[in-house]
Amino acid sequence: HVEPRPVHSGEPHPQRQRPGKGPLALRVRLAGVDGAGFDVTEAGSQKHLAVYVVRDPREVPGVARLGPDPLSADFTPEAFRALLEGERRQIKGVLRDQSVLAGIGNAYSDEILHAARMSPFKLAAKLSEEEVERLYAVIGATLQEAVERSRGLALKDLKAEKKSGLRVHGRKGEPCPVCGDTIREVSFSDSALQYCPTCQTGGKPLADRRLSRLLK
Incomplete structure (x- = not known):
């Protein structure tokens, strides 16, 4: 996972x-x-x-x-909603936390949030009922699609297959396949996230705190 x-x-x-x-x-x-x-x-x-x-x-x-497997029968909308209750972190951090949900990680959390049209900086506890339901549906669809694409592939081919199926993760500077806006990036000390401003943040670029510190 x-x-x-x-x-x-x-x-x-x-x-x-x-x-x-x-x-x-x-x-x-x-x-x-x-x-x-x-x-x-x-x-x-x-x-x-x-x-x-x-x-x-x-x-x-x-x-x-490890947290629950998002593709297991036990991972219901109610179970997902319970995981988010009282969660004060940004939804990006929650999704990639393996102790909360197993198997999503950095790349697929970017893909899930893009498909859900949701800002990675949105607080998990502040999600509306509709947003929780939409995010739950997208998690299952995104991971199931990834599993099907990888089915039967040799181990040495998995990394290339995964990269070819990503829409925003690792594609900084490329056009968004949904709206055509430029995919942006926010860097951290040990990782980076990619997102589409038009699809996810109302057209507003997110602050890249690491870059801001370097420019001071």
């Missing part, structure tokens, strides 16, 4: 490499008794990946902390 960092699959690298040396964060070879299997690696400057061997996924601390 957790939104992954870049991963690749294929045959194991012929030379043994140690995590922490160079871009390689982790390499795991999964194989059955017949020798068939696949190789999974993560590369990047932020080495936050961990591997657990357990009998029950809930034995993994990160999994145990």
Whole structure:
């Protein structure tokens, strides 16, 4: 459910490499008794990946902390409404918080908010009943579409497929596919969000606080 960092699959690298040396964060070879299997690696400057061997996924601390699966039968409009009650954070932060909802993350929260025509800075607790219902419907539709697009693809093709299906995330400066306005970005210390002013904020660009501090 957790939104992954870049991963690749294929045959194991012929030379043994140690995590922490160079871009390689982790390499795991999964194989059955017949020798068939696949190789999974993560590369990047932020080495936050961990591997657990357990009998029950809930034995993994990160999994145990996950919120409900938005595509499960238990995730009803009432359950979603209860999650937002008293939530004083901006809706963007709530959606990407894995302890609130599992599996959305940064990219799909941008996509969901764009489809819902909602500002990422809107306070979750201030959403109207209509906005909660609209956001709930868009969450299910967006994630289900992503699952269907990825069905049957090899692990090495998932990242490219995901990127090709995104409308606003990672597309700063490009035209919005809905209205044609320029997609804008707000940067944070460790991430960035993208949005369409016309579709989501009444045509008003959101303040990029990080950029403002750099210009002072």
